[in-house]
Amino acid sequence: MPVPDPNAPLRHPAPSRYDPSGLRAFSDGLARRLPGSWSAVTEDYFAYSPAHADVMDRLWDTGPVEWALQDFVHDEAALLNGPGGENFVVLARPLHRGQFLVAALAPPGIDGVLRPIHTPHGIAVPGDPVRAAADVERRLLPRYRHAVEAARLPALREAHRLAEQALADWDAVSDSLCDASGMPLDEDAYGIRQAQRDAEAWQPFETFLFHGPGAIDHAKAALPELPLPASTADRWSYQPCSLTAALTEGMAIRDEWESRLTAVLDQRTGPDRWVAFNDTLAERNAEGWHAMTVFMDHAPVLHAIADVERERAEFAAVRVAAARARSTTTVPRSGSRLPTPAPSSPPPGPPARPHTPGR
Secondary structure: OOOOOOOOOOOOOOOOOOOOOOHHHHHHHHHHHOOOOOEEEEEEOHHHOHHHHHHHHHEOOOOHHHHHHHHOOOOEEEEEEOOOOOEEEEEEOOOOOOEEEEEEEOOOOOOOOHHHHOOOOOEEEEOOHHHHHHHHHHHHHHHHHHHHHHHHHHHHHHHHHHHHHHHHHHHHHHHHHEOOOOOEOOHHHHHHHHHHHHHHHHHHHHHHHHHHHHHHHHHHHHHHHOOOOHHHHHHHHHHHHHHHHHHHHHHHHHHHHHHHHHHHHHHOOOOHHHHHHHHHHHHHHHHOHHHHHHHHHHOHHHHHHHHHHHHHHHHHHHHHHHHHHHHHHHOOOOOOOOOOOOOOOOOOOOOOOOOOOOO
């Protein structure tokens, strides 16, 4: 029996016995059966493509899908894109013929300590797209949505901090790049540093583009119920509207420039390809600067509303606990008899006359 080569890559599992066309047809059928408008894109030569590095970096799983990606070579993988910005990866399940693995990719801003805390682990599904879609809708999607909701505000806080840091770093060096009248000393150096600022601010702005709709809708719904002074309520009421405008502007810029960036990569070849790509990326970041500044100015209102909600809930919980404590000491439990009062003793009579001996 020949000795296996330890350096040889592991073989990719066989395709599903339910779907003779393999992963591509399975993922297409799965996308058509999920709720909402989903699309599927199959990556050929997945293990050697840039998509593999992106999936490994964003994988929101610490279980079987992570194991499958780390220990097996996958020639194919499918990426599912959902109506709310959801991104899932579909792989053939190693060592289990006719089954697949489905896992979520972490959305923007969920990294570091947030990712392991709220991980919605992937699942194994059968090769039948109908049964697989039912499993994803019943098991994976609720866990994913709950994890996104739990991590939304912490992710937005961190995104706002990073955007403010990018602006503070720019303010610290911009004066040194200009003369006394505010004109740049070196146009090239000033432009390079400005492009760096825009790129550093765009990354957390992507977090706002994903988490912003849910956070803004929640803030608008919660604001009328909060006991706020009139001046505070008036100020806080228009800030979510400004954030909505910035969100709309940012999404339009992102969608427009995504098509331009894709066209640059498709049309260019050679070393100039990535130069043109980076130049186009810098133009997108510069165009989005206005929306990014609106996000930096008004995003704290989302955190303030959440803080007031949390304090109100904590105060209500304390009042409920105090009321329950009082009720347990003064009101008998259901079914118990009231204590019978002890019989009162008769009042004492007049004192007896002293006895005189011999009388």
